Amino acid sequence: xxxSWPEIADGIAAVLLIxxxxxxxxxxxxxxxxxxxxxxxxxxxxxxxxxxLLVLVALAFAWRAWVWVPVLILAWVLQMLTAPxxxxxxxxxxxxxxxxxxEMLFTDELADVVASHDDQGRPAATADRRTVPQPDxxxxxxxx
Amino acid sequence: MSLLDIAGYLSLxxxxxxxxxxxxxxxxxxxxxxxxIATDVLLIVISSALCVEMALNHHTDNIVFVVVAxxxxxxxxxxxxxxxxxxxxxxxxxx
Numbered sequence: 027x028x029x030s031w032p033e034i035a036d037g038i039a040a041v042l043l044i045x046x047x048x049x050x051x052x053x054x055x056x057x058x059x060x061x062x063x064x065x066x067x068x069x070x071x072x073x074x075x076x077x078x079l080l081v082l083v084a085l086a087f088a089w090r091a092w093v094w095v096p097v098l099i100l101a102w103v104l105q106m107l108t109a110p111x112x113x114x115x116x117x118x119x120x121x122x123x124x125x126x127x128x129e130m131l132f133t134d135e136l137a138d139v140v141a142s143h144d145d146q147g148r149p150a151a152t153a154d155r156r157t158v159p160q161p162d163x164x165x166x167x168x169x170x
Numbered sequence: 171m172s173l174l175d176i177a178g179y180l181s182l183x184x185x186x187x188x189x190x191x192x193x194x195x196x197x198x199x200x201x202x203x204x205x206x207i208a209t210d211v212l213l214i215v216i217s218s219a220l221c222v223e224m225a226l227n228h229h230t231d232n233i234v235f236v237v238v239a240x241x242x243x244x245x246x247x248x249x250x251x252x253x254x255x256x257x258x259x260x261x262x263x264x265x
Contacts, residue, residue: 040177043222047181047188050215054191057211063203066195070207073188073214078240081221085233088174088225097233105240112210112244112251119251120203 046080
């Protein structure tokens, strides 16, 4: 049945295509069923990285042409560069605009930072806009 | 009908399921950030469908669109989240 290399490569491509496409289905189910925005983000980023990787590798096995491999790598690397940026900003905006269920969080390391700063990003002690914020001489910004 | 053809059509059905779920989430909301996430998922479903179609028909015509979609796909959600975060800070004047 599967004897020559093109048939084996097509079989590998078939398996990888189904795996990559099923990740998109999983993301869709997660978008429908998960209760809040942060967990929907968790589901929605599955096909962006792993799903696209599987589909592009399947494409490389289906084409069996080395000249197109750099293009496939370029597509995946660009997706890897841009997906974290958008996910970070969407998650940041979602946290700031209270689109999350607090009772679902086990720990919230961002709460102290957000509570200690005003909307302009300054520490809350200098939040009064009538006064010029003075640098705190005891604050070494994390450096000793 | 070869093994790759069967897998390709099955993959397209799976991708259609994910795309329909993403479109439902875009319609239902409830917040604009949920719609941004679902739009990202819909874009990646379309990119994957183009890849599957290329594997099915053995051509390389759509790979440019896949690369471009992975470059500019994040612009929409970044702009949207900046807009949401900025609008939250503005004092309500005309309410």
